[in-house]
Amino acid sequence: MKKLAIIPAYNEEKVINSVINEIFTFDESIDILIVNDASTDRTGEAAAESGHATVINLPCNLGIGGAVQTGFKYAAKYGYDIAFQYDGDGQHVAEEITKLMLPLERHEAEVVIGSRFCQKHNGYRSTLARRIGIKIFKIVNSLLVRQWICDNTSGFRAYNKRAIHFLAKNYPGDYPEPEAIILLGRNGFRMVEVFTRMRERTEGDSSITAFRAMYYMVKVLLAIFMCALRPRLEEE
Amino acid sequence: MTGFTVNSDRVQWIGILFSIAYIAVLLVLIHRKKIKEEYSLLWLFSGVVFLIISIWSQVLFFFSFLIGIAYPPAALFLIMILAVISILIHYSMVISKMSDQIKILVQEQGLLRMELDRLRMGSDYSEKTGKSLKEKKRPAAG
Numbered sequence: 001m002k003k004l005a006i007i008p009a010y011n012e013e014k015v016i017n018s019v020i021n022e023i024f025t026f027d028e029s030i031d032i033l034i035v036n037d038a039s040t041d042r043t044g045e046a047a048a049e050s051g052h053a054t055v056i057n058l059p060c061n062l063g064i065g066g067a068v069q070t071g072f073k074y075a076a077k078y079g080y081d082i083a084f085q086y087d088g089d090g091q092h093v094a095e096e097i098t099k100l101m102l103p104l105e106r107h108e109a110e111v112v113i114g115s116r117f118c119q120k121h122n123g124y125r126s127t128l129a130r131r132i133g134i135k136i137f138k139i140v141n142s143l144l145v146r147q148w149i150c151d152n153t154s155g156f157r158a159y160n161k162r163a164i165h166f167l168a169k170n171y172p173g174d175y176p177e178p179e180a181i182i183l184l185g186r187n188g189f190r191m192v193e194v195f196t197r198m199r200e201r202t203e204g205d206s207s208i209t210a211f212r213a214m215y216y217m218v219k220v221l222l223a224i225f226m227c228a229l230r231p232r233l234e235e236e
Numbered sequence: 237m238t239g240f241t242v243n244s245d246r247v248q249w250i251g252i253l254f255s256i257a258y259i260a261v262l263l264v265l266i267h268r269k270k271i272k273e274e275y276s277l278l279w280l281f282s283g284v285v286f287l288i289i290s291i292w293s294q295v296l297f298f299f300s301f302l303i304g305i306a307y308p309p310a311a312l313f314l315i316m317i318l319a320v321i322s323i324l325i326h327y328s329m330v331i332s333k334m335s336d337q338i339k340i341l342v343q344e345q346g347l348l349r350m351e352l353d354r355l356r357m358g359s360d361y362s363e364k365t366g367k368s369l370k371e372k373k374r375p376a377a378g
Binding site: 035054055056057058059060062066069070073074077173 | 339342343344345346347349350354
């Protein structure tokens with residue numbers, strides 16, 4: 001079974017190496033793909049120097065959605081069976097990949113979401129505004145896909161082959177995580193959520209700063225409702 | 237002239253001249269390939285509407301009567317604003333389509349560049365380092 005970790009990275013030169021090494025030490029059979037989203041620092045070079053990762057350097061900044069989708073395109077092109085989406089900032093824990101893989105291997109789901117919130121006291125803290133936003137997504141998304149999804153903003157996910165090929169063609173642009181759940185749910189992909197430990201971010205800023213929170217909420221909610229209103233997309 | 241006439245002859249002539257000049261400028265720009273035909277249609281259409289209104293102002297009076305505007309020049313502003321809004325919405329559509337196309341191009345370019353580097357590395361790596369490529373781990377292709 002060919003497995004690929006897709007890691008979008010923007011200005012993560014300090015941590016990218018430890019992220020790559022963590023996955024490599026955890027499981028050498030997982031191929032690692034770094035999608036360097038036109039970083040202004042040496043992220044691309046640092047990732048290439050590790051020797052354990054394939055690096056795609058995008059010529060201009062596409063935002064996280066465009067970067068991750070590049071990874072799906074790569075995975076589809078090279079026939080991967082499972083793809084993991086994994087953050088480049090070091091907040092995800094490589095050992096938790098096992099938990100993501102289990103439902104895929106048992107064919108219980110096509111998409112697995114690594115969630116921070118499925119259990120309490122998991123060591124993850126965040127700001128009030130962020131918690132409120134996450135709660136809104138939780139309610140809206142759960143209603144629209146008729147399935148309780150606790151952590152819609154998690155970027156720690158695993159996909160099977162069918163999902164990889166679907167997402168290579170259709171993936172939202174900026175702040176894609178909540179919208180992707182609707183997209184997958186409305187197109188009949190079976191999803192499950194598993195609890196995974198995550199770290200506090202060590203280096204780099206969240207893609208959502210307080211200043212852009214409002215824009216983020218309105219934009220993503222609009223995108224979610226529009227996505228829910230559209231008919232199912234055609235698969236090849 | 238009846239009491240309906242709001243504009244003097246002078247305003248009417250200026251309106252006709254400006255509408256013709258406007259259409260002419262557009263045609264020249266299209267001719268010089270500064271504007272593509274598909275992006276000029278809405279502009280041209282609005283030019284023709286202005287020309288019709290300038291030549292035959294009763295159209296404007298009838299239009300304002302139809303939608304209940306007491307002061308016909310206000311209807312003229314409405315028509316102009318609607319024309320501009322529809323052109324701007326058209327632009328948003330064009331921009332959205334272009335940004336989608338650019339995204340696909342950037343992704344494709346990134347993938348191809350990586351594959352090209354990989355091919356080059358395959359032929360250069362052993363020369364530079366004296367090691368075979370197998371010693372360096374990289375995802376298997378295909």
